[in-house]
Amino acid sequence: MAIHWSQDPHPHPLLNDWLFEPGSLTARLKQLSQQQFAVEPLAEGWLDIRDDEAQALAVTPDTPTWVREVFLRGHGTPWVFARSLATKASLESSGFPLDQLGTRPLGEVLSLHEAFVRGQMQICSYPAAWLPEPFNQHNAWARRSCFSKDSLQVLVCEVFLPPLWAFQKQTVPKA
Numbered sequence: 001m002a003i004h005w006s007q008d009p010h011p012h013p014l015l016n017d018w019l020f021e022p023g024s025l026t027a028r029l030k031q032l033s034q035q036q037f038a039v040e041p042l043a044e045g046w047l048d049i050r051d052d053e054a055q056a057l058a059v060t061p062d063t064p065t066w067v068r069e070v071f072l073r074g075h076g077t078p079w080v081f082a083r084s085l086a087t088k089a090s091l092e093s094s095g096f097p098l099d100q101l102g103t104r105p106l107g108e109v110l111s112l113h114e115a116f117v118r119g120q121m122q123i124c125s126y127p128a129a130w131l132p133e134p135f136n137q138h139n140a141w142a143r144r145s146c147f148s149k150d151s152l153q154v155l156v157c158e159v160f161l162p163p164l165w166a167f168q169k170q171t172v173p174k175a
């Protein structure tokens with residue numbers, strides 16, 4: 001399945017505001033949920049990566065890679081599906097604990113190391129088939145970027161799920 005990642009902004013301002021949020025998504029979701037926030041690991045392991053992911057890391061698709069898929073939940077509801085990955089070789093040489101995070105947000109660990117540089121943000125309409133149930137009925141807007149530090153590259157993809165937009169709608173900004 002082909003996927004097109006673009007650096008161009010999305011025409012819809014609300015979508016663009018989230019898709020190109022420069023800061024930590026964890027921090028923003030914690031604020032939006034008034035700290036009623038949690039990370040739920042869904043799948044983790046030495047899993048196959050997709051052609052577009054291998055291309056982003058400049059490796060072949062059969063390269064041993066740790067993949068971490070989670071829901072970021074606000075008030076107990078999945079708001080974001082995130083898929084983060086890094087090659088085995090780069091994890092072993094850096095000691096970065098991508099495979100030991102559990103329910104600890106990746107963003108918190110990345111922020112501990114100031115040396116991480118976040119690459120260009122790209123967006124796409126993420127294929128429904130790549131989303132976990134019950135969100136695998138429709139495509140959803142996603143962003144991805146690569147956090148780099150020395151030889152380590154952590155590719156982070158975040159897909160914004162319909163319940164986040166529903167919550168946004170019901171949360172009228174304070175005057």
Ligand SMILES: C=C(O[C@@H]1C=C(C(=O)O)C=C[C@H]1O)C(=O)O
Nearest residue numbers: 024025026070082104105106107
């Ligand atoms: C990179 C961040 O970490 C978040 C937490 C993730 C996790 O715990 O797996 C994955 C993607 C991010 O939304 C962030 O907060 O900006």
